[in-house]
Amino acid sequence: xxxxxxxxxxxxxxxxxxxxxxxxxxxxxxxxxxxxxxxxxxxxxxxxxxxxxxxxxxxxxxxxxxxxxxxxxxxxxxxxxxxxxxxxxxxxxxxxxxxxxxxxxxxxxxxxxxxxxxxxxxxxxxxxxxxxxxxxxxxxxxxxxxxxxxxxxxxxxxxxxxxxxxxxxxxxxxxxxxxxxxxxxxxxxxxxxxxxxxxxxxxxxxxxxxxxxxxxxxxxxxxxxxxxxxxxxxxxxxxxxxxxxxxxxxxxxxxxxxxxxxxxxxxxxxxxxxxxxxxxxxxxxxxxxxxxxxxxxxxxxxxxxxxxxxxx
Numbered sequence: 001x002x003x004x005x006x007x008x009x010x011x012x013x014x015x016x017x018x019x020x021x022x023x024x025x026x027x028x029x030x031x032x033x034x035x036x037x038x039x040x041x042x043x044x045x046x047x048x049x050x051x052x053x054x055x056x057x058x059x060x061x062x063x064x065x066x067x068x069x070x071x072x073x074x075x076x077x078x079x080x081x082x083x084x085x086x087x088x089x090x091x092x093x094x095x096x097x098x099x100x101x102x103x104x105x106x107x108x109x110x111x112x113x114x115x116x117x118x119x120x121x122x123x124x125x126x127x128x129x130x131x132x133x134x135x136x137x138x139x140x141x142x143x144x145x146x147x148x149x150x151x152x153x154x155x156x157x158x159x160x161x162x163x164x165x166x167x168x169x170x171x172x173x174x175x176x177x178x179x180x181x182x183x184x185x186x187x188x189x190x191x192x193x194x195x196x197x198x199x200x201x202x203x204x205x206x207x208x209x210x211x212x213x214x215x216x217x218x219x220x221x222x223x224x225x226x227x228x229x230x231x232x233x234x235x236x237x238x239x240x241x242x243x244x245x246x247x248x249x250x251x252x253x254x255x256x257x258x259x260x261x262x263x264x265x266x267x268x269x270x271x272x273x274x275x276x277x278x279x280x281x282x283x284x285x286x287x288x289x290x291x292x293x294x295x296x297x298x299x300x301x302x303x304x305x306x307x308x309x310x311x312x
Contacts (some may be wrong), residue, residue, distance in 0.1 A: 031187055036208070051079065156188075246280050
């Protein structure tokens with residue numbers, strides 16, 4: 001597969017703080033990379049460097065074979081940026097918006113007409129092309145924002161929180177549009193605080209924290225980091241006589257936590273372990289009103305690796 005992005009030992013400093021601390025990764029043509037990390041992880045700095053907005057302090061960046069330091073204009077011709085903040089004009093039509101942004105790339109008139117139509121169709125706005133964005137819903141504006149960024153058929157598309165504050169229908173439409181872009185050969189970096197979006201579309205996931213890449217792989221590979229485990233939560237009626245030590249001694253139990261009358265047990269996935277937990281509770285004179293279980297997910301992996309929830 002053709003390499004579209006190649007990053008080697010990338011660093012960016014803000015005074016004494018290293019926002020990006022020597023990261024390296026590559027992306028191939030037609031790949032969607034889900035970029036995750038808590039606030040301050042270095043995601044935005046990395047995106048801004050790849051977008052040519054910031055210059056790196058150290059390291060090498062190549063996009064579609066062009067060196068960031070030597071050929072920034074060539075890189076700009078090959079990338080499309082979907083920013084978190086809307087970058088559209090409210091007082092001109094949707095079609096005029098897309099035509100304006102695509103026109104910045106000095107395309108031929110005949111090509112421009114076709115590309116504008118294609119971009120609007122992709123995001124489901126071709127039938128609203130003569131209307132002004134000031135009449136659009138938030139989701140429609142987000143979709144127009146994407147159309148403006150992809151009309152020139154960039155090789156690399158960088159999306160930074162493209163679904164913030166929109167309705168589920170528009171979110172689903174955007175995610176389907178992204179899959180279509182991948183099918184057409186686009187390479188996409190997708191940064192979000194919505195774990196379910198990354199799970200739905202990403203071929204590979206990269207988790208950053210404090211300027212470094214702390215995990216990288218497919219969803220299945222990342223879940224293996226935390227192991228094939230289950231978390232059980234019991235709402236106990238009475239926990240005064242419960243001996244946590246007896247629970248933790250059950251083979252396969254990896255963690256036990258009791259707070260007031262809520263017992264949380266992390267264990268290997270096994271029905272026999274659950275039976276042993278319940279039997280031990282009854283032996284200690286403990287009954288419970290409710291029991292829930294949750295198998296290891298990408299969310300629990302993220303929490304385990306960073307100590308934070310994605311939307312904190």
